[in-house]
Amino acid sequence: DAVILALGGGSWSRLGSDGAWAPMLAEKGVDVAPLRPANCGFHADWSAHFQERYAGEPLKSVAACIRETASADIGANAPLRRGEIMLTRDGLEGGLAYALSSDLRQALDQTGEAVLAIDLLPDRDAAWVAGQVMHPRGAKSLSSHLRSRLNLHGAKAGLLRECLGRDDYADPARLAAAIKRLPVRLTGMRPMDEAISTAGGVRPRALDERLMLLALPGVFCAGEMLDWDAPTGGYLLTACFAGGRAAAKGALAWLN
Incomplete structure (x- = not known):
């Protein structure tokens, strides 16, 4: 019946x-x-070094949003979701990726790729980050400078190096902008x-x-x-x- x-x-x-x-x-x-x-992990083309060093490491206390392409301009006031991301050998997963999975899937369907813009220091505004990056570092290496001035190290620092070109990493203004909106290119969804x-x-x-x-x-x-x-x-x-x-x-x- x-x-x-x-x-x-x-x-x-x-x-x-x-x-x-x-x-x-x-x-x-x-x-x-x-x-x-839905609510799944995503593929990224990590280098062999990044895979070996950071697979299984979490990105804690970050925020993210979707951007159309890696070169698309995203304003500092673009809406962000906060949460955690887990780095994997093939890409990333975790609560923040799951929350954005619908939009990421749509971007992948439309263009074949999706770009996640990650704010590595969501508790700090862009002006503060820029000031700390541009602070004179003397004989310190740039990685030591970022660790001491911004407490940026480990998986966050590794992802910054992985996703940012050498020229951008060496440019203080571009480096500071990337810390607040790091473009991470995703190429597909997990099965x-x-x-x-x-x-x-x-x-x-x-x-x-x-x-x-x-x-x-x-x-x-x-x-x-x-x-x-x-x-x-x-x-x-x-x-x-x-x-x-x-x-x-x-x-x-x-x-x-």
Whole structure:
């Protein structure tokens, strides 16, 4: 009389959530968007030295936003998200990357690359950073100068060297600007089976207000089957639980 489908997305195939339902529903006339990775890691072309030295290192207390290209101009007031990023051998992942994954995926689809602008010192304004970078350093090396004046060292300093050309690194003004908006070029997404969740699924227009499929009266859908880009963590779980309750209420209303 009524069926509720809560079959998950496609990112946990080892536990059965493999998205095999998608073509089955599509064959029955249900409008289904292709499943894509969400809340996942991204590829970057790190040098061998950077991979060996910094893979597995976290970038703590940073902020980031999306920029169109590595050369695009981003103002100091561009909106930023704060969080942490984990550097990996193939690129990066972590809460901040997950939060921006939808926009990064869209940029990759449109241009084949995405550029993440990272503020390495979000608690300091650009003027302060520029002043510290340009402070006379005497006989100190530039890396020692950045460590002593800005407390910039470890993975943050390594990423700065990795992503900034030699000429820009040697230019104090350009170096200071990069500390506040370091362009990190991303070339792709990690495989869907490594993602925390997936985008895509049953499109909203394929459902009525009770979460019943218009093409299959009496069949309801809930959870990650629906086409929505959920933030990770408790938000994703809470929304899936709430969607399950809504689908159950819809099924009861249908039966009555």
